[in-house]
Amino acid sequence: MKWPDLPSPCYVVDEALIEKNLKVLQGVMERTGARILLAQKAFSMYELYPLIGEYLCGATASGLYEARLCAEEMAAVSAAGGRSCENHVFSPAYREEDFGEILKYCDHIVFNSRAQAEKFGGRAKAAGKSVGLRINPECSTQEGHAIYDPCAPGSRLGVTRGNLGEEREDGLWSLLDGLHFHTLCEQDSDALEKTLDAVEERFGEYLPGMKWINFGGGHHITREGYDIPRLERCIRRMQEKYGLTVYLEPGEAVALNAGFLVTEVLEVQESVWPESEEGNVCNVIVDTSAACHMPDVLEMPYRPPLQGSGQPGEKKLTYRLGGPTCLAGDVIGTYSFEEPLAEGDRLVFEDMAIYSMVKNNTFNGMPLPALVLRNRDGEYRVVKRFGYEDFKGRLGRL
Numbered sequence: 001m002k003w004p005d006l007p008s009p010c011y012v013v014d015e016a017l018i019e020k021n022l023k024v025l026q027g028v029m030e031r032t033g034a035r036i037l038l039a040q041k042a043f044s045m046y047e048l049y050p051l052i053g054e055y056l057c058g059a060t061a062s063g064l065y066e067a068r069l070c071a072e073e074m075a076a077v078s079a080a081g082g083r084s085c086e087n088h089v090f091s092p093a094y095r096e097e098d099f100g101e102i103l104k105y106c107d108h109i110v111f112n113s114r115a116q117a118e119k120f121g122g123r124a125k126a127a128g129k130s131v132g133l134r135i136n137p138e139c140s141t142q143e144g145h146a147i148y149d150p151c152a153p154g155s156r157l158g159v160t161r162g163n164l165g166e167e168r169e170d171g172l173w174s175l176l177d178g179l180h181f182h183t184l185c186e187q188d189s190d191a192l193e194k195t196l197d198a199v200e201e202r203f204g205e206y207l208p209g210m211k212w213i214n215f216g217g218g219h220h221i222t223r224e225g226y227d228i229p230r231l232e233r234c235i236r237r238m239q240e241k242y243g244l245t246v247y248l249e250p251g252e253a254v255a256l257n258a259g260f261l262v263t264e265v266l267e268v269q270e271s272v273w274p275e276s277e278e279g280n281v282c283n284v285i286v287d288t289s290a291a292c293h294m295p296d297v298l299e300m301p302y303r304p305p306l307q308g309s310g311q312p313g314e315k316k317l318t319y320r321l322g323g324p325t326c327l328a329g330d331v332i333g334t335y336s337f338e339e340p341l342a343e344g345d346r347l348v349f350e351d352m353a354i355y356s357m358v359k360n361n362t363f364n365g366m367p368l369p370a371l372v373l374r375n376r377d378g379e380y381r382v383v384k385r386f387g388y389e390d391f392k393g394r395l396g397r398l
């Protein structure tokens with residue numbers, strides 16, 4: 001099967017590119033002894049969980065369903081292969097009816113508040129689980145994206161030092177095995193270093209009593225130019241100073257630049273908008289939607305890389321690519337090409353493995369893109385096709 005024969009739209013995830021990322025993460029683990037987990041919320045294409053489980057120490061979940069997915073698709077395979085696989089979970093608040101099942105799947109359970117830890121922590125401990133508390137070091141290191149900043153003022157994520165209270169000998173501390181923070185988003189290790197300063201300043205007195213610390217996600221470790229030696233110094237600092245086991249739970253870094261979204265041109269509109277600041281721009285409708293299939297394009301917002309294209313005006317012809325939904329703002333971005341686009345052309349967006357299929361929706365009755373795996377031999381295999389049932393099934397009885 002070749003690109004032109006793939007169903008459109010479809011996500012293509014490249015096993016060799018995932019493995020390349022996993023080897024970078026494995027290097028960090030081997031050199032430092034840190035334990036790295038997959039944050040499933042960024043990438044949950046479980047066809048690749050057996051491979052990921054060969055390299056990483058396990059996965060982390062945002063709640064019951066992701067925890068169960070790890071148990072079924074990663075931990076079970078690892079166990080059959082004689083390997084261990086950790087299953088961590090963090091949720092801003094657990095539901096009473098879910099908690100028993102969470103205890104069945106997870107070995108590390110992280111709470112977001114003193115009250116949540118006091119409500120569920122005893123049961124977790126009695127079940128032999130390792131218990132953690134998410135702290136908020138109140139150290140914003142990112143600009144512009146308040147929606148992705150857990151340290152933004154008024155955040156509901158993590159306990160601040162002020163909200164922890166002064167009592168050190170109360171029941172909470174006898175429950176805790178570890179502390180967890182997650183404050184970064186697509187950042188380098190200088191931001192982590194700064195965050196660790198804040199963690200030590202505010203929570204340093206608690207660290208010697210802990211078994212582990214979890215640095216959360218947002219570390220762009222597999223991005224070209226990321227400062228890995230500095231990350232490793234950060235890890236060793238916590239290991240050597242406090243005797244802690246260090247966990248990292250990147251999502252993006254596991255599947256960064258390892259996936260594509262293939263789409264087909266449905267129409268090149270004839271009307272031209274000469275007044276646009278991008279020059280003469282034609283609208284092109286493709287069979288994939290920013291709103292449904294790459295929502296971060298609108299949320300972040302960002303312009304996804306597109307193979308063979310240039311910046312607006314850079315190449316001969318400039319087109320604005322939009323989806324077939326009714327949303328006026330369902331625009332993927334403006335790109336230029338040397339050759340004119342035509343109906344039936346295939347376009348390939350890059351870096352589409354992360355925060356894409358996990359965020360899909362069927363707004364406007366849009367079909368979900370098929371899932372395709374390109375294996376290490378370069379062969380394509382359609383893992384899953386979606387249809388009308390997947391749209392209807394979420395809206396009522398099926």
Ligand SMILES: *Cc1c(COP(=O)(O)O)cnc(C)c1O
Pocket residue numbers: 039041042090182184185186216217218219249250251252253
């Ligand atoms: C989102 C998140 C992650 C993963 O973040 P990436 O930016 O994908 O690396 C890890 N841990 C927690 C608690 C998160 O909320």
